[in-house]
Amino acid sequence: MSSADSSSSGFVLLGVEDVEDCALSNEGEGSLPLDRFGYVSDLVKKGNHAFRQSRLDMFEQAINYYTRANQIKPNDPIILGNRCATYLRISQFLKLRDSSDSEDRPLSGLDPTIHAELALKDAEKLGEIQSNTVRPFILKASALLLLEKYELARSTVISGLQVDPFSNSLQGALQHLEKMQAGNNGRRSHTKPERTDDFDCTLCLKLLYEPITTPCGHSFCRSCLFQSMDRGNKCPLCRTVLFISPRMSAVSVTLNSIIQKNFPEEYAERKAEHDGLTNFGADLMPLFVMDVVIPCQKYHLHIFEPRYRLMVRRIMEGSRRMGMVGIDPTTGSFAEFACEVEITECEPLPDGRFLIEVEGRRRFRIIRSRDQDGYRVAEVEWVRDLQLPDGSQERVDLLESTNNIAKHASSWLTRARQASQQDRSRYEKLLGLERMMPTPRDPERFSFWLATLTNRTPREKLDLLQLTNTRERISRALIYMRSGELGCRLDLNTITNAPPYTI
Structure with missing residues (x-):
């Protein structure tokens, strides 16, 4: 498909015909040692090979390779651009897929909208890095077209044309968009429809919002249909079996525009x-009840329960x-202290489940919680360590010892990485831990990162969350590291001497 060709669905895709083979840059900020750089390059080559197979399953493999490469070398423009193009191809495939194909091979959980949104996120990040080239504009425009946000x-x-007025791809896209806009203006009705319940969703009994019309002819709010089909694949109104997910049906632009x-x-x-359901506010937090996580810790989750699919x-x-x-x-109840996490990677699965990666951000204490559509939402207050005054001797001593411990941790990681050359999974995990190492000038965050270098029990992590003394948390993390080196577990309650490193 050429850059300016239009699809049968009325949208144009740009910059997704192929991925870039250019050598990755390994200079300046973000440069890697040669062994890691070679490993990243190999992942990108495998991703490019999978992309060029032009099959849905291979596109998904390409996403996996690019994501692993991005975790080791984040925000590399070639990796981001190639992953963005792959997300676009998946979204395009799902949008153009003939509905009759779903009867033999249903893909009920793959979502063209979510994949287009993931592509948009990568394109916007690429634009921050390469604002003087047209590629970010080309990819972003394609993602917005798939999301049917034609004005944007x-x-x-x-x-993009201000950056390169002679770009054939962008000139062709602009002509196509102007034709589409002219056609929509010509078809626009000048009569204002009467407000009847024909514009109501039969599930929530309110005015349709982001309406989707099913193949059997019934319209529902997008979110309402999502919730209903988390529990079955039938039309909520007439019970006709639907072989496609609501996520494979775009919002009805005409009906939405009329409303x-x-x-x-x-x-x-x-x-x-x-x-209000998607932006919870500064002190309101949806809760995933599973395990204790601490800041700087990464966690992989498999989301399959309907209530948590809705929440995600x-x-x-x-x-x-x-x-x-x-x-x-x-x-036996919710822990009082918990951790805010950010979804850094999200992979929708064919049956509606999600594989997500989260990363611990901030601590909070739960004040009270309530039920919302099956999952818990809590009012929280944020927790910080006791702050030492800037310039005080205690602060100077803490920064100096944290800097020394950071050097020790780097050596510890180097030895661990060299010992795991044959275990690629652990090797990648150690690379990720090294990349996430905070600056020693932020001792509080550094203390949590130090604790992630060893596996801890939920009780131990809860204790770390509740501590408001940075020095004490670093001491505990060092004890954990020392006990791991000795191949044994130490009971903190029995330790009376100082840890093996000065803090």
Whole structure:
């Protein structure tokens, strides 16, 4: 498909015909040692090979390779651009797939919208890195076209033409978008429809918001249909079996436009209600009840329960953040202290499940919680360590000892990485830990990162979350490292001497 060809669905895709083979840059900030750089290059080559097979399963393999490469060498423009193009190809494949194919090979969980949103995220990040080239504009415009955000796509194309007025790809896309806009203006109705329940969703009984029309002819709010089909593949109204997921059906642009233009006040209320479910506010946190996580810790999750699938979709539309909370073994209920995590990677699976990667951010204490659509939402207060005054001797001593311990931790990681050359999974994990190492000038965050170098029990991690003394947490982390080196577990309650490193 050429850069300016239009599809049968009325949208144009640019910059997805192939991926880049150019050598990765390994200079300046973000440069890697030669062994890691060679490993990243190999992952990118495997991703490019998989992409060029032009099959859905191979596109998914390519995403896996690019994501692993990005974890080791984050924000590399070639890796980001290639992954973005692959997300676009998956979204395009799903949008153009004939509905009759779903009867033999249903792909009920693969979502063209989510993949287009992931492509948009990569394209925007690429634009921050390479604002003086047209590739970010080309990829971003393609993602917006797949999301049917035509005005934003047009603005993006125009911005790209300011960078390179002679870009044939962008010129062709602009012409196509202007033809589409002219056609839509010509078909626009000038009669204002009467407000009837024909514009209501039969599930929530409110004005349709982001309406999707099923093959059997019934329209529902996008989010309402999502929730219903988490529990079955039938139309909620007539019970017709649906072989495609609501996520494979785009929002009805015409119906949505009619509703938005003719019932603006009610539409604004519905939008505010929807935004309230996806943007929880500064001190309101959706909770995933599973395990105790600490800041700087990465965690892989398999999301399969309907309530958590709903929660993850809402989070992905908003801040991409939630709370990870464990069960306190002493009380049998939610632990009082928990950690905010950010979804850094999200892979939708064919049956509607998600594989996600989260990374611990901030600590909080749960004040009170309530149920919302099957999952828990909590009011929280944020927890910080006691701050030593800037310039005080205690602060100077803490920074100096943290800097010394950082050097020891780097040596520890180097030895561990050399010992795991044959274990690629552990090798990649150690590379990830090394990349996430915070600056020693932030002792609080560094203390949590230090604790992630060894596996800890939920009780130990809860204790670390509750501590507000940075020096004490670093001491415990050093004890954990020392006990791991000795091949044994130490009971903190029996230790009276100072840890093996000065802090």
